[in-house]
Amino acid sequence: xxxxWVGSSLSGDRGWWVLRRRGAAGRAAxxxxxxxxxxxxxxxxxxxxxxxxxxxxxxARFYLGENETLFSRYVAGMGWRGREKVRLGPSDAEWAExxxxxxxxVVSDRETWRxxxxxxxxxxxxxxxxxxxxxGAARATALWRALRRSDSKDVAAAKAYxxxxxxxGVATREALQDLLDHFKAQFPYxxxxxxxxxxRGSAFFGEVACVSDEEVLGRxxxxxxxRICEACGAVIRFVRANDVQRVLADRRGRCGExxxxxxxxxxxLDLEARWIFDTTDHVWVELELEPGTWxxxxxxxxxxxxxxxxxxxxxxxxLVVAFERHRAVDVTxxxxxxxxxxxxxxxxxxxxxxxxxxxxAKYASDSYESSPPPx
Numbered sequence: 450x451x452x453x454w455v456g457s458s459l460s461g462d463r464g465w466w467v468l469r470r471r472g473a474a475g476r477a478a479x480x481x482x483x484x485x486x487x488x489x490x491x492x493x494x495x496x497x498x499x500x501x502x503x504x505x506x507x508x509a510r511f512y513l514g515e516n517e518t519l520f521s522r523y524v525a526g527m528g529w530r531g532r533e534k535v536r537l538g539p540s541d542a543e544w545a546e547x548x549x550x551x552x553x554x555v556v557s558d559r560e561t562w563r564x565x566x567x568x569x570x571x572x573x574x575x576x577x578x579x580x581x582x583x584x585g586a587a588r589a590t591a592l593w594r595a596l597r598r599s600d601s602k603d604v605a606a607a608k609a610y611x612x613x614x615x616x617x618g619v620a621t622r623e624a625l626q627d628l629l630d631h632f633k634a635q636f637p638y639x640x641x642x643x644x645x646x647x648x649r650g651s652a653f654f655g656e657v658a659c660v661s662d663e664e665v666l667g668r669x670x671x672x673x674x675x676r677i678c679e680a681c682g683a684v685i686r687f688v689r690a691n692d693v694q695r696v697l698a699d700r701r702g703r704c705g706e707x708x709x710x711x712x713x714x715x716x717x718l719d720l721e722a723r724w725i726f727d728t729t730d731h732v733w734v735e736l737e738l739e740p741g742t743w744x745x746x747x748x749x750x751x752x753x754x755x756x757x758x759x760x761x762x763x764x765x766x767x768l769v770v771a772f773e774r775h776r777a778v779d780v781t782x783x784x785x786x787x788x789x790x791x792x793x794x795x796x797x798x799x800x801x802x803x804x805x806x807x808x809x810a811k812y813a814s815d816s817y818e819s820s821p822p823p824x
Contacts, residue, residue: 496565498535498545501527509657509675511548513537513565514557522677523555523654526684542566552660555675559656578728578798582768582808583817585726589772590817591691592709592724595669596716597774606694607710607717619718622738625746626753632711633751639701643678644685651676651685659688668692704749708732711748723773725780729766731759735780743771745784756784767794768805777809 496513499520504510504527512520517534524532537545542565548554556562563577595603611617614635619625641651654675664670668690676685689705690696693713696706708724711734715722721737725745733747745756752758759766767790769781781791795801811817 494539494564496537496561498537500533500535501529502531502533503529507551507553507660509553509555511535511554512557512655513545513554513561514655516557519652519654519677522652522682523675523684526677526682537565539565549658550660552658555655555657557655576799578768578795578800579804579808581728582770582800582805585728585770586772586777586808586812587817589724589726589777590812590815591669592712593772593774594815595691595693596713601716603693603713604717606697607713610697611714611717616718619720620738622744622753625736625738625744626751628714629746629748629751629753632707632714632748636700636702636707636710636748638707638749639687639703641676643676643681643683645683646678646681648678648680650679652679654684664688668695704732704747707748708734711746723771723778726770726772727759727764727766727784728768729759729764731764735771743780759784760786765790765794767791767798768800770809772812775813775815777812779805779809 497515499512499514499517501510501524504524508527510529512523514520520532524530545554545565549556595601614631616624616628616631619628640649641653642649643651654677656672656674659665659668659670659673664673668688669692670688670690672689674687674689676687677683678685687701690699690702691706691709693710696702696710702710712722712724715734715736723735723743725733725735727733733745733749735743736746737743744754745758746753747755747758750758764785765787766781766785768779769784771778771780782788785791
């Protein structure tokens, strides 16, 4: 790694070091760190970025986070050496986003990422709930586009799975409960098991954007979770897949993967279904077994018609949306009974009914392209 002093040319009167490393293709990856004289950043937040100087190009060798010990374990687990400490300010958000898009930046927590990006774009904190809604609408668009196709590979994979497992039809609540019990037994919720040694107890390290063809095209994934095994030190890459065939084959996922799979199974069974998005970070589905009556279905819990489940967990949601094939419906009060609390949180985040309906209209027009990573 070579370095050169560029004075104050990058950020007003502050001094910066620019660390450059070029690969065989000549593409540069750049890390920026302040000199001792510039460690003070008045009236602005700063964020710690670690860089592994020996990591190869186009790998996740940058880490946005404070945990130096965890970063050192990650570097060792990858078989690399060396590290540099970096300070980022609001003016570096665009550069950090470029690292993310190339799959070279690990983000330790989404809140830190949001703060860094928002400090540059001047988005108010109150916009977080609205942005979460738009992210859910974008993902729902992608899910339904894949399922609506006449030659849908997701539906074909779901039909093949149902035939293989002996579920020819699900027309009653009892049959649906049997399917849910089977699903939960066959598709365990992924927590922290190591791929190499099989032990539980890995530590969460962060998230990274997916860029390889195998992950982006084969698994239809946008991000992967990185964990570090406490037992053997291996770096675990948990790819958040949206491809139903891969989810059904791998049998490893959480609510995101399993709600996607259950939605495809419902479509394969010719059931009316909708994907349910809760901005408190959970997703499930609803099915219409009887005309006009939607039933709560959570494949992770094998839960059928238990809308009060999430309040029993201590959740206090403020926005739950049912995404059907061509429209979106606010179903928050079906799951969280306190209208006063729901309205209080929405007012706090400046999320008006007009903004919600505008997002619903955009979803109905099939105008979303993809969800903004990491959302």
